[in-house]
């Protein structure tokens with residue numbers, strides 16, 4: 619088997635459409651995870667486990683005690699530490715094959731290009747709409763796939779955006795909701811994060827059917843997964859025709 | 861004519877915790893007016909002062925976005941299923 623430490627990938631390489639070639643695709647890939655909280659932690663953990671070669675982690679915050687019910691890479695001892703640093707420490711112990719670039723800072727129009735330039739795929743693991751819209755605009759402009767996730771309480775959402783081929787976030791919602799502190803149980807972002815990580819792996823391998831033009835709504839209380847159809851809006855200010 | 865309306869978790873508090881309600885109306889606008897009668901305050905959360913759908917709220921009829929149909933004037937028939945989907949992002953929607 620090619621490469622040192624690839625035995626750890628043996629079980630997934632047995633899958634049809636994966637094999638050594640698929641594993642090499644993962645190992646050559648660079649995925650940016652924006653937000654290292656409830657969604658970003660499990661996404662980063664599972665992409666690290668799967669052997670995605672390079673990850674960029676972006677987050678401006680430090681670990682707080684109220685994060686610990688769901689942000690599983692941050693532990694009691696990490697309170698006060700930048701989230702990206704706390705995450706990198708765990709991930710490198712978990713799988714030393716993976717290269718990780720931590721970016722401790724706020725994503726803005728001025729910084730996004732420098733930070734996300736080298737990424738092939740972007741994961742939206744944010745907790746607020748204004749930054750999400752910056753990310754959506756950047757993904758559309760650079761035609762990079764964007765794997766979106768959002769959560770509220772027991773409810774989660776996910777979709778995969780291929781710019782100019784599928785609806786972007788602004789095609790679906792013209793505006794974000796008013797901001798505020800929201801309730802959340804850790805298993806909700808955990809569930810949505812698994813969907814996002816699965817979407818990333820499929821996109822990298824080029825197999826299966828991603829959540830394209832499909833908006834998934836997960837309800838943990840009722841345990842339902844409901845998908846509605848979304849489509850590009852011709853007058854979308856981000857990806858529409860002017 | 862009654863149709864089924866799915867209520868996602870994020871706005872169930874507006875509907876006394878219901879996950880699904882029935883509402884009467886021939887168009888989506890009439891459905892919202894009917895819901896407002898039983899759950900006062902719903903209309904103001906979903907619609908702006910001009911009575912148009914707020915920009916962070918989507919309504920789907922049989923999984924199709926009404927913005928791609930006839931908006932609030934989208935006509936309904938007996939077996940149609942409506943879903944009200946507000947944006948969630950870590951924003952309080954209550």
Ligand SMILES: [Zn+2]
Nearest residue numbers: 786789854857
């Ligand atoms: Zn768009």
